[in-house]
Amino acid sequence: MATTERTTAEQQYEDQLRGSSDGAGLGAYVLHRAKPHLPPWLCAGGIGLAGLLGSTQWEGSAAAGVGLTLASVALTGVTWWAGKSTGPQRRLHSAITVAAGSAWLTGACLAGPITGPLPDLYLMGGPALALSWNIRMVLRRNVDGTTAGGTDKGLLEKVGLARAQIGATSVEPNRVTAKMALEAGEQTNDDVAKVLPRIASALDLPKSAVRYLPDADSARRGELVIVPEDMLAHVAEWQGPSNLGGSIAEPLVIGRYDDGAPLLLWLPGDPETKRNSTHLLIAGGTGSGKGETALNLMLEILSRRDVLLWVSDPKMFQDFRPLLPGLDWAAEGGPDTEVMVEAIKAVIPARTRWLGAHGYRQWIPEAAEQQTNHEHTCRPDGAPCGCAGMPFLVTWMEEAANTLRLMGDDAFTGIAQEARSAGVALIVSLQRPSYDQMSTSTRASLPSVIALGCDPRDEGFSLPEAVIDAGAHPGAWGNRRPGYCYVVSPGIPEDRYPSPARTFAVPHTAVPTMEALAGWAQGNGAAADPVTAGAARAVAGQNYPGRTAAGAAPALRPVADEEHAGAEAESFGLLVDQEDAGIDPEADLPDDEVGDDIPLWESPGHKPSPEEARGLFAAALDDFEAAGQMVVGPKDFLDWCDRHHLSRPWVSARLKDAALDGRLEPTSVTGRWRIVPTLKIA
Numbered sequence: 001m002a003t004t005e006r007t008t009a010e011q012q013y014e015d016q017l018r019g020s021s022d023g024a025g026l027g028a029y030v031l032h033r034a035k036p037h038l039p040p041w042l043c044a045g046g047i048g049l050a051g052l053l054g055s056t057q058w059e060g061s062a063a064a065g066v067g068l069t070l071a072s073v074a075l076t077g078v079t080w081w082a083g084k085s086t087g088p089q090r091r092l093h094s095a096i097t098v099a100a101g102s103a104w105l106t107g108a109c110l111a112g113p114i115t116g117p118l119p120d121l122y123l124m125g126g127p128a129l130a131l132s133w134n135i136r137m138v139l140r141r142n143v144d145g146t147t148a149g150g151t152d153k154g155l156l157e158k159v160g161l162a163r164a165q166i167g168a169t170s171v172e173p174n175r176v177t178a179k180m181a182l183e184a185g186e187q188t189n190d191d192v193a194k195v196l197p198r199i200a201s202a203l204d205l206p207k208s209a210v211r212y213l214p215d216a217d218s219a220r221r222g223e224l225v226i227v228p229e230d231m232l233a234h235v236a237e238w239q240g241p242s243n244l245g246g247s248i249a250e251p252l253v254i255g256r257y258d259d260g261a262p263l264l265l266w267l268p269g270d271p272e273t274k275r276n277s278t279h280l281l282i283a284g285g286t287g288s289g290k291g292e293t294a295l296n297l298m299l300e301i302l303s304r305r306d307v308l309l310w311v312s313d314p315k316m317f318q319d320f321r322p323l324l325p326g327l328d329w330a331a332e333g334g335p336d337t338e339v340m341v342e343a344i345k346a347v348i349p350a351r352t353r354w355l356g357a358h359g360y361r362q363w364i365p366e367a368a369e370q371q372t373n374h375e376h377t378c379r380p381d382g383a384p385c386g387c388a389g390m391p392f393l394v395t396w397m398e399e400a401a402n403t404l405r406l407m408g409d410d411a412f413t414g415i416a417q418e419a420r421s422a423g424v425a426l427i428v429s430l431q432r433p434s435y436d437q438m439s440t441s442t443r444a445s446l447p448s449v450i451a452l453g454c455d456p457r458d459e460g461f462s463l464p465e466a467v468i469d470a471g472a473h474p475g476a477w478g479n480r481r482p483g484y485c486y487v488v489s490p491g492i493p494e495d496r497y498p499s500p501a502r503t504f505a506v507p508h509t510a511v512p513t514m515e516a517l518a519g520w521a522q523g524n525g526a527a528a529d530p531v532t533a534g535a536a537r538a539v540a541g542q543n544y545p546g547r548t549a550a551g552a553a554p555a556l557r558p559v560a561d562e563e564h565a566g567a568e569a570e571s572f573g574l575l576v577d578q579e580d581a582g583i584d585p586e587a588d589l590p591d592d593e594v595g596d597d598i599p600l601w602e603s604p605g606h607k608p609s610p611e612e613a614r615g616l617f618a619a620a621l622d623d624f625e626a627a628g629q630m631v632v633g634p635k636d637f638l639d640w641c642d643r644h645h646l647s648r649p650w651v652s653a654r655l656k657d658a659a660l661d662g663r664l665e666p667t668s669v670t671g672r673w674r675i676v677p678t679l680k681i682a
Contacts (some may be wrong), residue, residue: 013158020390034414037137039423040130047101048122052106058109064679065110072102074566097129101472137545159198161187166224174229175259179213182220189214194467198222208229209258211498213472225471227258232484238296238504240513241303245524247365248307248392251491252300255483255503255562263450263501265297266491267425268392269362276490277362277420279445282429283462287479291319293450293503294398294429299514302326302521304365306391307366308528308547310344313398314335322514328528328547329536336543337403338631342667342674343539344395344424350535351422354378354390363392363423368526391526394422400438401437402633404412407669415669416445434461448489453477464488470498541677543628616644621663625675632664633672 004557043452076099083091104125107118158163164187167179171645182188192212205228215221238386242253248268255263269277282297284290301309309326311317314333317324333341357378360367368389371377377385397403397412404411415426426446432454433443443461451462456475463472463486473487483503487496508516528536528546536544608616621641624632637651655673658664664673 021243031377036264037134040133041127043101044126044130046106047628048108048113048126051113051118051122054105054109055112060469061110061114064621068106068109072099072106075102082439093132095134100125100129100180113613142146155199155202158202161191161195163187169366172490173259174227176228178226180222184220188219192222192224193406196471203228205475207221207469207473208500213470213495213498225495225499227499227658231260232258232481232500232502235505236502238299238510241299241517243515244520245305246303247303247368248304248306248394249365252297254296254300255485255501257496257499257501261489263503264492265450265487265489267301267394268364268423269420269490271362271364273491275427276447277423278448278452278490279416279426280448281433281443281446281462281491282427282450282452283371283431283433284450284474284485285431285454285458286480287482288452288477289482289503290429290431290452290483292483292506293452293485294396295319295506295615296325296339296503298396298428299506299517301394302517302525306365306389306526307525308391308393308526308532310340310393310397311396311398312340312403314402323510323518325515326518326525326547328578329544333402333542334400334406335631337397337627338407338667338669338672339417339540339543341393341403341407341411342665343536344419344545345537347393347532347535348415348422348424350420350531351390351393351424352418352528354440354531355421357514358385358387362421363390367423368392373654388529390423390529393422393532394427395419395424396427396429398429400428401432404430404438407667407672408433409437409523410442411668413439413442413445432458432461434458448487448488450485452483452485453479453481455641457496464497467497467674472498519597538677539674540630540677541625541628544629613646613650614654615645617658618663620669621658621675622678623679630675630677631667631672632675 010422012485013468030041046381054068058068073152075272076095079098080091080095083094086094104118104121108122111118111121111435113119156166157163163183165181167181169176169178180192182191192214196210196212197207200207203210203224203226207228209230211225213223213225215223234239236256243250247268249266251266252265253262254265257263265280266275267278267280282290282294284293296308298311298320306329310329310331311320311327312333313320314337316332316427317330329340355361355363355367355383358371359378360369360376360659366373368391370389371387372384374382374384378387379385395415400412412428419426428438428442429444430437435443449462451459451472451474454462454474456473457477459468459473459475462474467486467488474484474486477484481502485501485503487500487501525547533544533546620637621632624630624636629636632655634648634651634655639649640646641648641651652671659666659673662675665676666672667674
C-alpha cells in the first residue's frame with residue numbers, strides 16, 4: 001500500500017513539472033521544469049520594479065520615509081506572527097526575506113534604485129534570497145514520501161523514535177492517519193506499539209485515542225491513527241431495527257465507532273466476498289454494559305426474516321423478557337440448558353446432511369427459501385425437490401459461566417468446532433473468558449469477540465495480542481464506560497479492530513417497541529424447518545416447543561417467588577383440594593374417637609424385588625420425561641431411592657443398563673444421561 005501511494009505522489013510531481021512539454025522540444029522541457037521555481041524570482045523582479053516606480057513618486061520625501069519604514073516594520077511583524085503555526089525554520093526564513101525586501105524597497109523609493117550600494121545589494125541579495133527558496137523547495141521533495149522536522153519530528157523524539165519518519169497524512173473528521181516509516185534495521189513495528197501510551201501522553205489524549213496499524217507487508221511501516229475527540233461520550237439511543245425483514249446475512253448494526261462510523265457485525269459467511277461464518281464471544285466485567293450489548297444484538301437478529309434464535313439464560317430472562325415471544329426456544333439454565341446443548345449437538349449433523357444433499361457448501365440466504373432450483377435439489381434425477389428451506393440458527397448461551405460450571409469447561413467445544421458449516425452460530429456471553437472458565441479449544445473456536453470493559457489483567461483473554469499491541473485497551477474502561485467495546489470479527493476491516501466503539505443504549509421507554517418487534521417475529525419470522533425441529537424434538541421431546549403462536553404465552557416455567565405467589569393467592573384464592581373445599585377453617589376439631597390411634601397402613605420396610613424395582617425405575621424415567629426433565633443423574637433419584645429403599649449405586653447401574661437399552665444417551669458430563677423421548681401414539 002505504501003509503495004503505491006509513493007508512486008502516485010511521484011507521478012503527480014512529474015505531471016506538474018512536465019505540463020505540456022511532451023514532444024515540444026528542449027526549450028519547453030526546461031521551461032516546465034523551471035515553473036515551480038519561478039515565484040521567488042518573480043517576487044525579486046517585482047520588488048525592483050516597485051522600487052523604480054516608487055522613487056519617481058517619493059524620492060526625497062520625509063513623510064514617505066516615515067510611512068515606508070512603518071510599513072516595512074509592520075509587514076515583517078505580521079509575517080513573524082503568521083508563521084507561528086509553521087516550523088521554526090520556515091518562520092525565520094520568511095521573516096528575514098520580508099525584512100530584507102521591504103528594507104531595500106524603502107531605500108530605493110526614497111533615494112532611487114541606483115543610488116549608492118542599493119543596486120549592488122539588489123543584484124546580490126535578490127538572487128540569493130530567490131535561490132534560498134528554490135533550495136528549500138528542492139529539499140522538501142523526498143522520493144521516500146517522508147518528511148523530517150516540524151512538530152511531528154519533535155513528538156517522535158520525545159517518545160524515543162527520533163529516526164522514524166512521518167509521511168503522507170490524511171485528515172478526516174475526528175480522525176488523523178499518518179504514514180510512518182521506521183529506521184531500517186534499527187526499529188520495528190513492535191517499537192511503536194510499546195510507545196503508544198507515551199504518544200498519547202504527549203498529545204494529552206487517552207490511550208484508546210492513539211493506535212498503530214502495522215503494514216502486513218513490512219516490519220517497519222504502518223499507520224499511526226489519532227482520534228482527538230471521544231465522540232462515544234455522547235450516548236446514542238437505539239432507534240429500532242436497522243433492517244426489519246431483511247436477511248440475517250446482511251450486516252447487524254449494534255452501535256457506532258469513535259469517528260461516527262456504524263458498528264457492523266456479520267454472523268453467516270459469504271462465499272462471494274470470501275467471508276467466513278463465525279461464532280461470537282461477548283466478554284465484559286460487571287457493569288460494562290454486557291447485557292445491553294446482548295440486547296442490541298438480539299433485537300437485530302429477531303428483526304430478520306430467515307433466522308431462528310435459541311437462548312439459554314440462567315438469570316431467568318431478566319433483561320430479555322419482552323423478547324420471549326419471538327424466540328424459537330428459551331431455556332432458563334440448569335437441566336433445561338443441558339437439554340438444549342444436547343439438542344444442538346444432534347441438530348448440527350442433521351443440518352449439515354441436509355445442506356450437503358442440496359448442494360450447499362455453507363449456509364446462504366437461498367437455503368432458507370423453498371428449494372425450487374435444480375442446482376439445489378436432493379433428488380437423484382436433478383429435478384427441483386421442493387423441500388422446505390432451512391433458516392439460519394443462532395444459539396445463544398447467556399451467562400455461560402453458569403452453564404460451564406454445570407457441564408464442564410468444554411461443554412461447547414464440539415458445537416464451536418462443527419456448527420459453522422451447518423448454518424449455526426454460537427454466541428457465548430460471560431464476564432471472564434479465562435482458561436479456568438472455558439477450555440482453550442472452545443476459546444480458539446470463537447473467532448469473533450465483542451470485548452467490553454474489563455480488569456486490565458483480563459485483556460489478553462478477550463482480544464488477540466496483535467489488537468492489544470495496536471492500541472486496544474478495554475482494561476482502561478473497566479465498568480466506568482458501559483457499552484464501550486472493541487469488535488474483532490470477519491467482515492470488519494482489520495484497521496478497525498483497535499478502534500473503540502459503543503453499543504446503542506436501550507432505554508426503558510423502548511420496551512413497547514421491543515414487545516412489538518417480538519410480536520413481528522412471531523408472525524413474520526422464520527419457522528423451524530422439519531430437519532432442525534425433528535432433530536431437536538428427538539432429543540428434547542416436549543422441552544422444544546418451537547416459537548409460540550401469536551398471542552400465546554411463552555413456553556417458560558412460571559417465575560416462582562413469594563411475592564408472585566402471594567399476589568396470585570390474593571387474586572384467585574387459596575389452592576385447596578376439592579374434597580377439602582367444605583371444611584370450615586374456623587370450626588373446632590372433633591373429639592377423639594375409638595380407633596383413631598390405629599395406623600391406616602404399616603410400612604413393613606419391604607424392599608421391592610428386582611423386577612418390581614426395574615418397573616419402578618422405568619416409571620420414574622417416564623415421570624421425568626413427562627415433567628420435561630430430559631437430563632438426569634443419580635442425584636435426581638435421591639428422594640426416589642429413599643421411598644423405595646434402593647441405593648444410589650443400584651440407580652447408577654440401572655442408568656447404564658437403560659443406556660444399553662437405548663432409553664438413555666450419555667452427555668458430555670460424566671454421570672449425566674439424556675432421556676431418549678419415547679414415541680407417543682396419536
